[in-house]
Amino acid sequence: MPKQLLKGNVAFAEAAVRAGCEAYFGYPITPQTEALEHMSKRMVELDRTFVQAESEVAAINMVYGAASAGVRVMTSSSSPGISLMQEGFSYIVGSEVPVVIVDVMRGGPGLGNIQASQSDYNQITKSAGHGDYHPLVLAPSTVQELIDLTTLAFDLADKYRTLVIVAADGSLGQMMEPAELPPMRDLREERPSWALTGAKDREPNLISSIYLGADNLEMFNRKLQGKLALIEKAEVRYEEQFTEEAEIVIVAFGTAARVAQTAVKHLREEGLPVGLFRPITLWPFPEKALFELSQKTKALFVVEMNAGQMLHDVRMVVGIDKPVKFLGRMGGAIPFPDEIERETRTLFEQIMTAEME
Amino acid sequence: MTLTLTEQQEDVNIVEKLVYQRPLSLADVHTHYCPGCTHGTAHRLVAEVLDELGVREDTILVASVGCSVFSYNYFNVDACEAAHGRAPAMATGIKRVNPDKVVFTYQGDGDLASIGAAEILHAAARGEKITVIFINNAIYGMTGGQMAPTTLPGQVTTSSPFGRSTSLTGYPMHMAELLAGLPGTVYSVRRSLHDARHVIQAKKAIRLAFEAQINELGFSIVELLSSCPTNWGMKPLEALNWVKEEMVPAYPLGDYKVADELKALSKRKKKS
Numbered sequence: 001m002p003k004q005l006l007k008g009n010v011a012f013a014e015a016a017v018r019a020g021c022e023a024y025f026g027y028p029i030t031p032q033t034e035a036l037e038h039m040s041k042r043m044v045e046l047d048r049t050f051v052q053a054e055s056e057v058a059a060i061n062m063v064y065g066a067a068s069a070g071v072r073v074m075t076s077s078s079s080p081g082i083s084l085m086q087e088g089f090s091y092i093v094g095s096e097v098p099v100v101i102v103d104v105m106r107g108g109p110g111l112g113n114i115q116a117s118q119s120d121y122n123q124i125t126k127s128a129g130h131g132d133y134h135p136l137v138l139a140p141s142t143v144q145e146l147i148d149l150t151t152l153a154f155d156l157a158d159k160y161r162t163l164v165i166v167a168a169d170g171s172l173g174q175m176m177e178p179a180e181l182p183p184m185r186d187l188r189e190e191r192p193s194w195a196l197t198g199a200k201d202r203e204p205n206l207i208s209s210i211y212l213g214a215d216n217l218e219m220f221n222r223k224l225q226g227k228l229a230l231i232e233k234a235e236v237r238y239e240e241q242f243t244e245e246a247e248i249v250i251v252a253f254g255t256a257a258r259v260a261q262t263a264v265k266h267l268r269e270e271g272l273p274v275g276l277f278r279p280i281t282l283w284p285f286p287e288k289a290l291f292e293l294s295q296k297t298k299a300l301f302v303v304e305m306n307a308g309q310m311l312h313d314v315r316m317v318v319g320i321d322k323p324v325k326f327l328g329r330m331g332g333a334i335p336f337p338d339e340i341e342r343e344t345r346t347l348f349e350q351i352m353t354a355e356m357e
Numbered sequence: 358m359t360l361t362l363t364e365q366q367e368d369v370n371i372v373e374k375l376v377y378q379r380p381l382s383l384a385d386v387h388t389h390y391c392p393g394c395t396h397g398t399a400h401r402l403v404a405e406v407l408d409e410l411g412v413r414e415d416t417i418l419v420a421s422v423g424c425s426v427f428s429y430n431y432f433n434v435d436a437c438e439a440a441h442g443r444a445p446a447m448a449t450g451i452k453r454v455n456p457d458k459v460v461f462t463y464q465g466d467g468d469l470a471s472i473g474a475a476e477i478l479h480a481a482a483r484g485e486k487i488t489v490i491f492i493n494n495a496i497y498g499m500t501g502g503q504m505a506p507t508t509l510p511g512q513v514t515t516s517s518p519f520g521r522s523t524s525l526t527g528y529p530m531h532m533a534e535l536l537a538g539l540p541g542t543v544y545s546v547r548r549s550l551h552d553a554r555h556v557i558q559a560k561k562a563i564r565l566a567f568e569a570q571i572n573e574l575g576f577s578i579v580e581l582l583s584s585c586p587t588n589w590g591m592k593p594l595e596a597l598n599w600v601k602e603e604m605v606p607a608y609p610l611g612d613y614k615v616a617d618e619l620k621a622l623s624k625r626k627k628k629s
Contacts, residue, residue, distance in 0.1 A: 023454050049453040053446070054479035061443035061476070065419070065450025068437045073450070091440050196435045196451060198458050200414040206429055208420075208438035 003178040008143045008168065009034035011179055012076070012102050015147040017042050019154040020185045021100070022071040023049035025062035027081060030114040031170035032104035035076045056081040060088030067097035068207040070195025072154055072188065076102035078170070079120050080111065089163055090129030093224070094209030098157035101135075102150065102166040104173035107332030115332025116170035116255055121309035124165050125283040132221055135163040136231055137282040139253040141261075144179040146172055149280070151182055160231055167282060169305065171255045171334060237280035238289055242268055246275030248347055249293055251314055252303040253279050256335060260303050263340035274344055285313045298351050299323040303340055306330060323351070380404035382413045384433045393586040393593025395550040396424060396492065400431050402560045403463070403490055406567055407434070416459040419448045421473075423465035424498040442473025445480035448487045459570060461488040467497045470506040470530045477536070481576045484541030488566045489578040491532060493547075494585040495604060502588030506530045509607050514588075529607065533580040537613035543575035545614040549582040551600040555610075565615075565623060574618050582608055 006014075013035040016024070024039040036052065043050035049066065053059035059075050066073040077085060082103050092099045103124060107117040128135050136156055140146040146168055153164040191197050196205055211217035242264055243249055252260040257278040267274040277293055277300075279286050294300060300318060302311045308328050315324055325347050329335045379385060382404035390396045407413050416434040420426060422441035429436035439447040444462035452460040469477050469491050480487065496514055497503040503516040507529050511520040537545035544566050548559035559581055566577035582604045584596035591599060 023450070025450065051449065051453060051483075054475055057443070058446040058449075058476055058479065061440060061446035062450035062453075064439075064443075065437070065447035065452075066454045067450075068447070069417075069451045069454045071454045073454075087440055088443075095437075196417045196437060197455065198415040198417065199433070199435050204433060205435045206437065208429065208436075210426070210438055 001180050001183065003180050005176050006143055006179045006181070007034060007174065007176045008146055009104065009173040010038045011143050011181070012146050012150040012166065012168070013038040014042065014181055015150040016074050016100070016154070017046065018182050018184045019151045020072050020187050021048070021074050021154065022187060023063075023066040023073040024075065025051045025053050025059045025066070025073070026075045027053050027056045027059050027077065029056075029078045029081045031106055031116070031173050032076050032078045032102070034173070035102065035104075056084035057087065060085040063099055064088050064092055064097065067092065067099045068095070068196050070191035070197065072098070072100075072158070074100040074102070076104065078104045078106045079108050079117070082120055082123065086123070086129040089135065090131050091209050092163050093129070093133045093135070094131060095207050096161040097207060098161050099163050100150070100153045100157050100166070101163065102168060105167065105169040107330070113332045114170060116172070116305065116334055117330070117332050118169060118254055118256060118305040119307075119309070119330070120167065121282065121304070121306060124167055125285075128163070128165070133224060134228060134283040135165045136160070136235060136284075137165045137167050138237070139167045139280060139282050140172065141254050141258045141278065142179075143172065143175065143177045147179055147181060156235065160227060162227070162231075167254065169255050170332070232284040235281060236284050236286045236289070238286040239278045239280060240293070241276040241278070243275035243277060243293055245273055247273045247298045247351070248301055248344060249275045249277050249297045250301045250303055250340070250344070251277045251279070251290065251310070253282060253310065256303050256305050259335055259337055260340055263337040263344065266337060266341055267344055272344070272348060279310070282310070285317070287317045290314065290317050294318040294322055299325060299347055301325045301327070301344060301347055303327045303335060305334060380408040382407040382416070382433050384431050386430060388431050389427060390424065391587040393584060393596055394424070395581070395583040398550050398556060399490060399492060399581055399583065400428065402556070402563050403461075404432060405560065406564045407459075409564070410567055410571065412459045412567070412571065415457070416461070417451055417455065419444045419451065419460065419462040421462060421464040421468040422499070423468045425463050425465060425492065426499065428463050442468050442471070443476055444468065445473065445476040445485070445487070445489065449480055449483070449485050452485060452487050456486070459488070459567065461490060461567070461570075463490045464492070465498065466491070466493045466495065466505045466507040470532050477532070478539070481536045481539045481542045481578070484543075484575040486570050486573055486575060488570045489576075490563065491578055491580045492583045493532070493580050493608065494583040495529075496585050496588050498585050498588055509603060531608065533578065533613045536576075536578055541576050542578070542614050543616035543619050544569045544577035546612045547580040547582065547608055547610050549600055549605055549610055551582065551584065551597045551605070565619065568622065569616075569619050572618075572622055574616060580608075582610075
């Protein structure tokens, strides 16, 4: 496929169609609505399922139903809608059905605004519904990566029978840039053996998250934790840029990483040894790689479009002795490269002064 | 008179002629329902209908939250357990990707009329081709007898200890009438389970509701007035009598919506 000029929201929706998504249930919310609109046309053209639900609560429960029936299914939303979907997330993980969600994050709290933000980091990596689990969270920083990670999300959801969230933001959803769509995949020919398809010539299947009795539920939780441990081992993804011999490493994901990348380039041109570490999986967080890198650098600089949510994970990894600077823009504000450059230079000066003392 | 061995065997065969048995769609287990509760009756009726229509192997149950939370253990069909109130949404997801299957929800009054009010209303509005079995016993059973949206004015519950006050808590919701008002609904009726005659009428309604789905006509719901001796603080017979004396007048039995296509269908059936 040649590259086309694609809007992020349309790009991930079409990527889902091509990954074999058979059903989409959603509710309009800015800044992701173009995805729902694209699906309302494409899914119908292809004789697949599209329903505009009465709420995000209903949408996620429709998704849960279709996933229980064994088809590839997704929804997309933005922060306030994701808050409403938390109920369904918990049931989906608790009954081990594969589901893909795209969260085009916007500013909060409350109704907040419709500008790009990364303030869902905590709610999608750590507290996505009640119970002990983490969804697998993928964070793209370009439209191309949004396409690629949405495609990957379906494979990972199926592989682990779990919830995979693609963490985009209002900027990625709304921007247009050249990107290449993958070829159309064939739809699954047979439903999985556990799916609800009618108990013909077999015992009935049950999709449920109830385990009455502490012993049964603890046993299930142990199994679930075992699965999460497997994901932590096998699915960590990250990118490093200019990190060799870097004295300061900027840690950022998504759109913030994209801005930081420009800053790093400028700073390198000035001759400053700065690198970029970009987590692609927010959960599992690339702990080992970041720890090893931190051992070789003098300081880390975390840049986020929130009040410092990933910052906690970074601090946890590198320990209290390592200097970690933070720059956070909130409420839909996006940091500028010169802001990051200025703060990085200041950090260099502080380190040099400290070394001289 | 002494019978020969063959004659004795024939005699035994006559005695053991099968006239009544557990429907295949009902699992061979004991339920957790309280003595005198009509959930068991409702389960049996649904199971008999699924057997008679020959759709057991094509049926998917969406269980809800409340006393019927474990109904998936009692029906011998594929099943799932929805979040509280969300059964119609989950059923929508299942039916849309399995249009050739029979999908039904089994919900109580708290689940359907309170926390799931939006989901049931919009499933009906969309004309989802699902069947809803709605158990109305005017109380929250599973959590121990709190006021439901269907609790009668003056009725004492654990959360309306002075009797339901309409000035503070409003009025009972009439779901069969409400849902009948939506064009997507093809069948919305209310029946009662308080005596044998009404149980037979309830079964006929359940059958028609499933036929509406099988013939892809639209959304169908059967509201069943049911007893809850435990939480009403009554003996089973007193409870059945309370359904008859108190609930039926407040929730009139009847057909609130039978779409013309469905009427035509049942007429054709009667003729043939």
